Amino acid sequence: MAEKLVGTDIAPPDLRAKITGRAKYAEDFRAPGMVFAKLLLSPMPHARVRRVDASRALAMPGVIDILRADEVPAREGPREACLTDNPRYEGEPILAVAAVDEETAAAAIEEIEIDFEPLPFVLDPLDSLRPGGPNPYVEGNQFSGQDGWSEFKWTAADFEAIDAGLMPDPECPVEWTKGDPESAFAESALVLEEAIVHQSLTHHPMEPRSNMAYWEGDRLFAFVSTQSSQQTKFALAGALDMDPENITFVSEYCGGGFGSKIAGTTIMQVPALFSRKIGRPVMLRVTRYEENYIGRARPGFQSWLKMGFLEDGKCNAIDLIIVQESGPYGAGDYNTAGMIADLTYTPQNMRFRAVPMYTNTPPKAAQRGPGGAQIISMVEPILEKAGRELGIDRLEMHRINAPRSDVRFGPRDTSLTSVHAVEALEQGAELFDWASKVQLSGQRNGSKVTGVGIGLSPYTAGSRGRDGMMIIRPDGKLYVHQGIGNLGTHSIADTARPAAELLGYDWDDVVIVWGDSSRGYPRSTVQAGSQTTTAHTRANRAAAEDALRKIRAVAASAMGGSPGAYRVDNGRVSGPGGTMTLGRIAERAIAMGGEYDGHVLPGDIHEQTVPAAQMLAGQGLMGIARDNFGGEGSIYSWVAGFALVELDEETGVVELKEYVGVTDCGTVIHPRSLGSQIFGGSIQGMGMAMTQRWVFDPKWGVPFANRLYTARPPGILDVPPDLKWGAVDIPDPQDPIGAKGIGEPPVGAGAAALTCAVADAMGGRCVCRTPLTPDILLAEIEGRDRGFGRLDQHIG
């Protein structure tokens, strides 16, 4: 028997390149005659460019040319172009200059005379909702494709309530209700009402969104930092309005994205357009400073939550209002937040209202666990507070309210494939030893107080219907062609494992083909929403089943007998007529042609897969198929996080002492990598909840926290040296492999475990705000005036 591949620790095949410096990220590519572009960024949060004089810059030795906004694809309404004369946030790229080196390009930028007309701006969505408040666009603050721009304001009465610290009852463009919340609240034994602020924060992947491009005739060669490969190639083609088959797209490694580089980046258009204009390869090296502005950010919330509980601790009603800070180009994750609140607390009666608001702050995008991470980190402490008031153990509160597999949630009564949240909670409680640790709650050691907390966090974790494509070549090896990107999750390799196992392959004889479109990509998912593990274990499994059928047919035609009587293992196929190596089978498949070597393709594969498959036809036995396995309901994974912290009441500093994360993500494919996802996501959540903060100067609208040290992500000393993780490891019953994704849910779990533990250390008091920086906690502990309003965003 060949080795077992699913559920074992196998280092990904690209690791050697990563640790020897041979791995090429976008900024590591070079091309003959390559020149360097530099961006001129807007110094104002909202302005119009009145005049540009680049004559001095263009006269400088070494300067090649300038690229202006009128030379790039423009888009109507609140939609982003890669360069603009109407900047809507500080740091928005206005123009680019190319020169023989980066220094010259940077110096030329300084020589450009540019006259801006400053315009009113909005940093805080509530300012724009106030009657008579400013708008982020000259034309208004709301946009619809049908009706264009309009102005949307709440009433003076709404703000009277808000200013009095009450939950308002405003009109919202997004609203749904299920059950009868009003009657349910009347029946609640306890009703809690809180105003909540969740900050926006920059993604800051380690690799900034640098990229390079050149042209050979009509063919574009693009080297891009992106989470997805095949889908980004099509996104780039769409942005440039060109035939995707005329792009050679290279994205071998991506130094992190976390949602900020899903289908590439807007700025990836600049080198492509600039190199076409000047006829030379163009490298755009994005600095950390620039990344802070153009690198995307998680949308913030200002929110009111009313939550009702029955005597036994069951949440029976939720009323939730979210005002979302959507940035200048309108990304929103409020709908997901509403869905996840309904899913996690199963109230049966819920009203959800939301208003996404444009603002003149850096553009927003999905950030790992979008919507879910924010709502979970904010609501979990309120659930635990209810437990305290009702005299119910907090673990029990989570268990009572967590859904089971038969859950229905959201406005469309969404169903799920499987839910094992309670099992994750129970396994986590055991690993963490909740029963003993909860006894330490409130214990003092000098100025330090211990707190413990739990965060239970779900997120979408899969999609269906993608294509798989693989070839067994005459060398006997299995070449798995992956159109997904290589963003560090190891999924380029791990999603091929169930397929290789089905075909009886040793892992050493499996070659993962990825990164360069000229090697052939099948239609793939974007790598977002933790879809990849499910989507591509399925797609590859479908292609492997197709390959197996063809191997048996070829074997039977060569050696006689019925195809079904042949078995594959260890690179050979054996049956009644004898044994052949898969290398020989591949040769024979090429000779037979037709469907066997990919000259005839299945009718249901995606049109984007077809050109790649046609290119690879005739190279061996081709397994190619669409994932038609089907399935009912959405796919969600869970992480239950448990944290023990020490809060120093003299300094406001919180130290994480212990953390446990346990997941329900179905079948475990790669245990060690799964552990990294749970810890990494959880720690990112802790950064979101505790250390990274966005601060703006309200007068000029410019961010102060614009580098890593001013918006600090957690470092190695911020986490305890020993962390624990676990997995329920129950296969999803509606999936041929049973695996669900894991990227998103740990963020909310880590953040919420910490916000709950901090509230616990403060005797159950919820600050209801992120980040919980020492100054904010100190003001709360000492009962001082915090110096800012309860709902203020971006406070210093």
Add this chain to the structure above:
Amino acid sequence: MEQQESVGVLEQKYSRRTFIKGVIATGATVSSTGYLFRGSPLLGAATYQSATERLITLNVNGQDRRVDVLPHETLAMTLRYKLGLTGTKLGCDRAECGACTVLIDGVAQYGCSMLTHQVRGRAVTTVEGLEDPDTGELSVVQQAVLEEGGFQCAFCAPGFIMSMTAMIQDNPNPTREEAAVALSGNLCRCADYDKILTCAMRAAELARSV
């Protein structure tokens, strides 16, 4: 104790102050807009001739390399754009993340915060120089990372690997807490710190058994 001493030596040799003094002495200023490299046409021949020698010899990964270096050029830029050693990454440009960590005479240093002129006559080691040049065998640190399946996106990996290489020299038998301190100059945004520490401990173990 050993660690403290080596830090003291470092401060003398490569403090921020010396870095800035070095820049001032060569008649250039640090631009806020970007990194400076190549033989820039902005600096006419007369400017640099009067300032300092440009064609210098660097010892990188055991080889002497002749390279044309501007007075204010950083080591990370020279390595990446002049010597083709793109294993050294630029994550922040300003000594905040450690992705550009290299060894100077065996001591871990940020390549973004060293002037190339400062390392003349010193041994520079980058991630490309860790394998055995004759056999291609991985260094113990690389071997440990391979065995433990280290890193996710791995953009930070070269920097961490250089810091681990320095760590096992300074402290061959670290605790996990000591290893964390030794690696605290490097940032991993995937936050794969637990596995990174496991790799570091395994590296120390492998080094002790060699």
